[in-house]
Amino acid sequence: MLIHLQAAGTSLVLDARGPRPPAILHWGAALGDLADADLAALAGAAVPAVPPSSLDEPLRLSTLPALAEGWTGRPAVRGSWAAGPARPAWRLAGVERPSSGAVVADLRSADGLLQVAGEVSLSPQGVLRMRHTLTNHGTGPFLLDALDVVLPVPARAAEILDFSGVWAYERRPQRAPLRDGAWSRETRHGRPGHDDPFLMMLGVPGFDFRAGEVWAVHLAWSGDKRLWAERQPLGRSVLGAGELLDPGEILLPPGGSYTSPWTVAAWSATGIDGLSERLHGWVRARRGPVPPRPVVLNTWEAVYFDQSMERLRGLVDAAADAGVERFVLDDGWFTGRTDDRRALGDWTVDAARWPHGLHPLVAAVHARGMDFGLWVEPEMVSPDSDLARAHPDWLLGPPGAATWRHQRVLDLSSGAYEHVLEGLTALLREYPIAYLKWDHNRDLLQEGAAHRQTTALYRLLAELRGRFPHVEVESCASGGARVDLGVLDLVDRFWTSDSNDPLERQRIQRWTGVLVPPEHLGSHVGAPAAHVTGRTSDLSLRLATALFGHAGIEWDLTTASGEQRLEVAEWVRCYRRLRPLLHTGTVVRSGGDDPDRLVHGVVAADRGAAVYALVTLRASGAAIPPPVQFAGLDPDRRYTVRPLPLGGPPRTVQDRPPAWLLDGGITLPGRLLAEVGLPAPLLAPQQAVVFEVVAA
Template sequence: MTSALHHLRAAGSSIVLDARGTGVPSLLHWGADLGALSPAELESFADSLVPAVGPSSIDEPARPTLLPMAVDGCSSRPGLAGFGLGGEPAAAAAPAATAAPAAPAAPAAPASSAAAAAHAPAALRLDAFELLGPAAVRIVLVPRGAVGHPLRVELDLELTPHGVLQSRAAVQNLGATPFALDTLELALPLPGRARELLDFTGRWPRERQPQRRAIEHGTWLRESRHGRPGHDDAFLLVAGTPGFGFRSGEVWAVHLAWSGDKRLFAEASATGRQALGGGELLAPGEIVLAPGERYRSPALVAAHSVDGLDGLTARLHGYARAQSPTGPEPRKVMLNTWEAVYFDHDLERLEALADAAASVGVERFVLDDGWMLGRTDDRRALGDWVVDPEKWPAGLHPLIDHVTTLGMDFGLWVEPEMVSLDSEVARAHPEWVVGLEPDADPPVSWRWQHVLDLANPEAFEHVLGQLVALLREYPIAYLKWDQNRDLLGGSAHRQTAATYRLMDVLRERFPGLEIESCSSGGGRVDLGVMARTDRVWPSDTNDPLERQGIQRFTSLVVPPEYFGAHLGAATAHTTGRTHALSFRLATALFGHAGIEWDLTRATADELAAVAEWIELYKASREMLRSGTTVRADGPDPALWTHGVVAADRSDALFAVVTVAATRQAVPAPVTLPGLDDSRRYRVEPVLLGGGPRVIQDAPPPWWAEGGVTAGGRQLAIVGLPMPLLAPEQSLVLRVTSA
């Protein structure tokens, strides 16, 4: 065992772990870097934080641990809960190292409540404290005594090079009878100065809407029970000093890298303890560990910043980019056919659409829903991943040949996790449909579809076989992988693990394949699915006004090159609102750019503007994929400023956006954060699609002159007066070193 105190440091952050004594270790500090500390200084630091003993409490100083348990005197949310199952003892098995049981046994009820208490987890003691790297440790906990169900618990903590704290927990059943795991959650301490919470909610197609509240005594608990994160996913739970913003305040945040059911919580008690934490939300009996079996939790990803939400974003973007499988290739401009043709798959029409796409510089053509056997609408044919011979008598070859001849590659929409009852696979194998029982009413449908049980090995192999056949027959570079309903039955854990495994197998067999994660829009946007995909679809809406907010908060965690941002038609499919081309172009610029608009209906002037926009995107995409996302804190809630600054801060792109009518006739100057204080920059307007609509008698002089040169510090602190934008407009600014 190494020293009982350890100080992990990386990228301006540090944590201090106290493993002195025999109990579950404490996280004494999680936040700003404390600087280099000698062993003696570290000992003194830890000793100085031992609290007083309060009246009517446990008779020793309370130690907030990573894994709170009642047996340690903690009356907060338990970090570990479950019970051993009654009945005859099972034969002891050799310790296994599986991520989770493949098919948990049904729990047997204990003989009595006393028996259940006797089979609760045993009190834990520290067994080992191991260094796994320069900023990574493993804490091993084993039973403290003979009372209770014996378990081995491992806690892995790593402070990554980006200053992100990644933590996981694992539990192994050391007993002779099965153990039903209810909860395995980690808790990270919060200092008392964190007084406000920010998290997110939403609906289809209006995901990641912020909500704020004060931290009061009690628990703020956000649970996802959709079998996926859902459109109302908490996404990122942030605690901070009062009034924290994008560029100010000290903040702490947690995100669970998992695409199934989950919990995030913030807790504050009258004892003075505050914590953020989370873990997978397990249904009763979902994880039953046989003797020797082991379960490992998803990663709880946590970050701290003294520079507000943008500081968190810088850390989380670095972490996400390091975890993602995406290679160094440019992020290709794509056209998706959905809002152009819907289910109307006609070769001549699609070839004309491909011609228009190629003429403006599109690099990838993605055929969306409607190509499969018998798929004429959204009520049939999911699960039959075979090309429809009536629509496509020669298969997809004629279309793909046309697309590739034009210099574009080809992508295809699939939904491997779902099935229609009106499908060949459901008729042949009804036992593969989650919740479908013989001689019983069918389970509740959602968007006229059901869930295919990918945890069933036969169903998994069937889907894998059909996808492999497609990828072998056709040169498919990209799969848009959809998931259009909640689970509503079955095991979210097993379904999510099986989906991950299916993605992993396909990527292993087809190394150049790219995958987009879509879930009826933004229902599955998390760092778990991003570790095995190249893109996420943040929302089904292409309405630029809705997209401004969705992209603003999605980008807290997701770098711009990983979320799709599409140019839609003038009148949005999802809202019926109509917006000018300039606003639509400016909104779709700051992401992985694409088009979801029937370009065959565009005018010559519109096509020229789209081509100019694509040219700007191609010139900027390397900066978007490696730069720093920034957002200004302005006094007017109707006026937003955001941008991406190059890693070396030599140039940047900004957008000034009016999401409503401004509060003042002449708003205050707009600041441009994140630039180099010591450099001078040229700021110039980029008039996409003719530029935004303005309501003014005269613009600011610098605007009329086509630009201005100013210092980076001036631009960040004082800013520049802007043209008077009408509501729902966006002005793009190019900033380059002078």
């Protein structure tokens, strides 16, 4: 049959007439209502010419491309039997339609030994999901090397954008033309890693945030992965994604099955922001309404390991006075944990620093109207710990394996799983903990372990959430090394980066937010001098940066001046007023990736209000910079634009501000604000100004 899925301006046409595997004839712009005859004509017209010195029949790129059909690029399925490599010729055995937006194709190898169930769905937001389940029907074991999703893209998608990075500098974009061959990104961290390709985009040359067709794929998986883009001289281009399996990692016995992670894909005709609108809408629809994201104070950069009731009492009061709603005790609360070289795995409260347990601190936090959160790192263990000494067999890897941040990995496929589950259960039963900051501070560095460790993590999180559904969980992995849509089904937010430097955070949050909605990205106000970079930033820039996310504070407020604490309290009130808009609206960004300045904002779903920020990264190359354009507004409504003061006025280098700012604001049609814009204040480098826009 020929199947046409259509939603939110996106169409997918699948040729599942058999006997060969289904083929995607179109993925992109909506094609409108098509009659059966139109679909048949499209399928006929999609048959290409046969070039000289090639396969004697037209090349047909299926959902399981393989050598047997003439595809000489990377195949979707690779594996072997004891007798040698398997090169199955796939045939379509049947098609099911579990819903109007979903298709399941039953594919069998010609010898009947392998079966693949290929699932395809198109969400109401226009987000495409695909995965495969492979089952071994043979009499011997099948060694699976790869089971990937391969999606065709048109030849005009000729420029690639993905990401790299290191600790505290995640989500660094990199662009290049797509040439013949494969641009392949693989991660072998046992977690996505700071250099995670994250979201691989392939678009028309020059696509940016606001313009250009672009196709993108993300693997919803928290272990090893590969993403790739490939252009064949045969004339076909593809995007691919799949779990990166080590040799021997998946050995399927007779009757055994393996299901690949979901590949999440989207197409946009309006640049990267169009992708974000689809992906954010899909994430929000899957999760349902999210409770208001409470203002967090985390103790890490405030006190580090210097923990005691005496040390923290003043910080609790300062946090409450500022309007903080959640107080999180970070690393250092458990037995013997005086630095990062010992005691991981011994999840009992340190009696020396907390002789009465954490009860007095929790009581003080609750007395000031805040809920209580706690840092844990359950997947890791210190060699210098009671747990490691008692159970060396629970450590992943051989004795003497490399440490990372002076710690080893607990093998969650061993008895360590029950130990961790019961240890966390005991904590959550003894203390009224509303939130766990779940850290993961090292790579696994162990071949053949990533798959089982990741599946065990998912099982552990699901079990804990079943026992304690009220407890929220943050995914932290030495900052942003585990940010993916797989674990987002089991956690409530991500720690976007270990860097609180607002200048670095501007770009990290800009690009991480392409995939993940802002309400799931932790963004904190740090100390005046950033602890990672040492750079000093004005409070206004720090507040403006942290506003656009799940806001919090990572600063010892007891050291702040009285004026600074009042400004932080006013910022908290502003965030609490604006968070319904910030956490449900449409994210918009200035079109290009300007090295001098950034403009970004969030527009309410009904386009009745918006909040924007203008941020200068460095000195402008022009005496008078371009106007600020307010994207995403209703062109036919009138809006009033006013500056929103946060943390004092930003520094400017100007003899006189623009006239509209002298007047305190201006009212204009949305079309003019978006297309023409308003003159920008001449901000000094590393400054920010926030604008609130309300329909008149």
